[in-house]
Amino acid sequence: MTLLDRVIARTLPAVPKTVVRRVANRYIAGETTDEALRVVADLNARGFRATLDILGEHISRWDQANRAIENYLNLLEEIARRKVDSTISIKLTQLGLKLDPQACLEMTRRLIRRAAELNNFVRVDMEDSSCTTATLRVYRELRREFSNVGVVVQAYLRRTLDDVCALEDLRPNYRLCKGVYVEPREIAYPDMRVINRNYALLLEKMLRNGSYVGIATHDEFMVWEAYRIIRELKLPATAYEFQMLLGVEETLRDIILAAGHAVRIYIPFGRDWYAYSVRRLRENPRLAGYVFKAMFK
């Protein structure tokens, strides 16, 4: 984290919710399934794939997890009914990972089975480092039974290269991102140059191992590195896709799409927009500048 990031991370809790909300409107596809699916249809029409994420994480009661599963099952049906091109992304803490990993696994299994029946795909998202081991364990269990499930790894974690080596036998469908949670130095590389180099190393390793990779980045530098690796390995455009968040770096995503690569937009929606928005703010100093202006106006 740069000094600026630290300042932002410390200041953010003091930002009024109304201001975060104003910023959030750009990154979140509304509160309802209907609003979100209209955003998906619009992006599909412009050539983008989508993945839908119902916001929410770190629940404290099981009824919350049950509600989340019902919402996701309903979302899968609606995706199929409307014939839009979208997968779903889930966070295991929203499905009770911290309450009972075994129960969480069983709930998630139910979701993935239904997705398989509907010919859809479930991305198991990665959260802060307190969830990494448990999430990878659940993923391994699920991957034994299903092929329509993918995982996420974060290039900023010191452990990730080991994790990727350990997962090689599963040839996972990956999303590779830099990582956006605030982590201690012992756990995550603080130096962006290291993270960038690690990202490229991980990407090459995954692709060489035959994994399909969702190259999740908004950084033109990483896009260039990905192009270089793709070219070097002579990969067809079906072996990977680029992934970007809704509302971020739209010019770059258009450039990538126009160059003939698949691009999937990660679309969060739902009522629990606050934690997600704060992370988006934290990683984007320019946005934070906007927030500061809005606060003092």
Next chain:
Amino acid sequence: MTLLDRVIARTLPAVPKTVVRRVANRYIAGETTDEALRVVADLNARGFRATLDILGEHISRWDQANRAIENYLNLLEEIARRKVDSTISIKLTQLGLKLDPQACLEMTRRLIRRAAELNNFVRVDMEDSSCTTATLRVYRELRREFSNVGVVVQAYLRRTLDDVCALEDLRPNYRLCKGVYVEPREIAYPDMRVINRNYALLLEKMLRNGSYVGIATHDEFMVWEAYRIIRELKLPATAYEFQMLLGVEETLRDIILAAGHAVRIYIPFGRDWYAYSVRRLRENPRLAGYVFKAMFK
């Protein structure tokens, strides 16, 4: 472009010509052939090669192109007569590329033929992205007939890696530079880290393909990358040269020469010094600082 670049680019048109002129004196070897050839002789005496560029671009009438060709033909004769070590560099828009590409090709052919008779070499310069395709097309035609013609590619263009792949069969004599025109993001990488990585990748590709490369850079980082690649490929000092502009990074050019590498200085001269000087200013914020000081003094 960084924010500073944008500020400079917007401010430059407001800089009085007299101020640009003062800065230009450092980068331009006078207005006449005689002045320029004295600068060449002086650089030769210190161990540098040269290439001469008669300033002027984007002409609007054919008589201007005819005059430019006559000036270049005369320059070739003078280089031979005085036995100085200098090639010539031409800009195709100065020879009517935008008026009539076919007529431009024929004019250029005449020049290159005369250069071949005099055992000299013609570098076809690269200009803004509106000229890239046409310039490469003219180059390909000329290269079929002549071996004493080279081309320039710019590492900041997204298309350049494809262009270099497409030119492989010609094994071109290249000048590789970063690129200095203001281009939209869809066309050129805005991120300097990407441009640097791309530069190194292109350089290695060209050298591996057996091309002679003029490594045109004032950036010590790129010089280091070039050294690394040269060493890795075990290239003799005859397989490449470094190239720098007159008046820029003179300490670095002396260091490179002293290390046993050939260094060619690009020497612009002539009456049309304005557009060239503005580009030099734009790419060098330190220079721009000098200009601002000069303006408000």
